[in-house]
Amino acid sequence: xxxxxxxxxxxxxxxxxxxxxxxxxSQNPYLAVPGSxxxxxxxxxxxxxxxxxxxxxxxxxxxxxxxxxLLDDNNRQLHTQLAQSEQQAQVYxxxxxxxxxxxxxxxxxxxxxxLAANEAQNQVRGFQASTQRRGGxxxxxxxxxxxxxxxLNLGGLPVERDGERxxxxxxxxxLFVPGTAQLIPQATTIINPVAAQIRSLxxxxxxxxxxxxxxxxxxxxxxxxxxxxxxxxxxVLDVLTRHAGMPVAQFFxxxxxxxxxxxxxxxxxxxxxxxxxxxxxxxxTF
Numbered sequence: 600x601x602x603x604x605x606x607x608x609x610x611x612x613x614x615x616x617x618x619x620x621x622x623x624x625s626q627n628p629y630l631a632v633p634g635s636x637x638x639x640x641x642x643x644x645x646x647x648x649x650x651x652x653x654x655x656x657x658x659x660x661x662x663x664x665x666x667x668x669l670l671d672d673n674n675r676q677l678h679t680q681l682a683q684s685e686q687q688a689q690v691y692x693x694x695x696x697x698x699x700x701x702x703x704x705x706x707x708x709x710x711x712x713x714l715a716a717n718e719a720q721n722q723v724r725g726f727q728a729s730t731q732r733r734g735g736x737x738x739x740x741x742x743x744x745x746x747x748x749x750x751l752n753l754g755g756l757p758v759e760r761d762g763e764r765x766x767x768x769x770x771x772x773x774l775f776v777p778g779t780a781q782l783i784p785q786a787t788t789i790i791n792p793v794a795a796q797i798r799s800l801x802x803x804x805x806x807x808x809x810x811x812x813x814x815x816x817x818x819x820x821x822x823x824x825x826x827x828x829x830x831x832x833x834x835v836l837d838v839l840t841r842h843a844g845m846p847v848a849q850f851f852x853x854x855x856x857x858x859x860x861x862x863x864x865x866x867x868x869x870x871x872x873x874x875x876x877x878x879x880x881x882x883x884t885f
Contacts, residue, residue: 711822714829714854744882747800753793763882767793771811771831771874780830787838793878794843803884808832808839809853813873814864829854835876848885 748765751758757768774786797806810828832852839845862869 707822714822714825744801744804744880750800751796753796756789756793761879765880767878767880769793769835769876769878770871771876772871774835774876775831778827780827780834782834782838787842790835790838791843794839794845797878797880798843798845801880804849805881805883805885806850807853807877807879807881808835808850809855809877809879811855811859811873811875811877812857813870814857814860815870824856825854828856831876846885 744763744765745760748758748760751765751767753767757766759766759768769789773789774782776783797804810830810832812824812828829852832854836847836850836852839850840847857864857873860869860873861875862872864870864873
């Protein structure tokens with residue numbers, strides 16, 4: 600049986616062997632090439648196709664790397680800008696603090712200028728008392744002040760002539776809590792008798808209320824000394840008008856501060872003499 604099959608297919612087998620010898624067995628993909636692996640190395644159009652498939656991945660990786668680098672650079676720039684902004688903000692804060700300090704100093708100078716202007720205005724009012732007019736007619740001065748001054752009996756308070764004016768001195772230590780404009784309880788018992796005699800003898804005379812401090816109080820600053828003197832004079836004005844019932848139009852106040860000292864500021868008694876309120880009676884009427 601086997602022999603018959605061999606005889607039958609033998610011619611076909613011879614034809615196949617002949618064809619193999621003509622074409623070459625290396626073209627058969629199923630035949631191993633000597634010196635290689637189980638399969639021959641792939642050549643021809645297949646290798647370029649594999650290379651072309653790998654290039655897009657490399658390009659994508661390169662693009663992603665470039666974007667990461669850009670993000671990193673942007674991040675560093677943002678950190679630098681943030682640090683610069685913080686430094687600039689600190690400069691602005693320091694400049695604002697300096698402006699506030701300058702504004703505070705300017706306000707203090709403005710307060711001092713206002714006090715000085717008020718003092719000058721009050722002094723001008725006193726100097727111009729002789730030229731004041733009422734109803735278009737000149738107000739004539741009272742030439743009998745010197746005679747009337749001898750009628751004052753103020754329980755030991757000093758009374759002196761100052762040209763055509765009369766000065767009545769009241770020690771501030773008898774009126775105020777030291778260093779303040781707060782009246783002590785017995786202040787009214789000193790001011791009211793003075794007010795009664797002035798109301799009786801000089802009912803129409805202009806009266807200036809001058810406040811004085813000593814040099815130690817002025818050491819806190821001229822503005823502070825004048826402010827204290829003005830506050831004390833205002834407190835006496837309140838007693839004279841509200842408690843003693845004298846007309847407000849009769850008075851004006853002058854903050855003298857440490858001007859015109861009566862005693863030496865190097866001694867306690869001298870400083871006490873300098874701390875005072877003076878009621879200055881002018882010859883002019885209101």
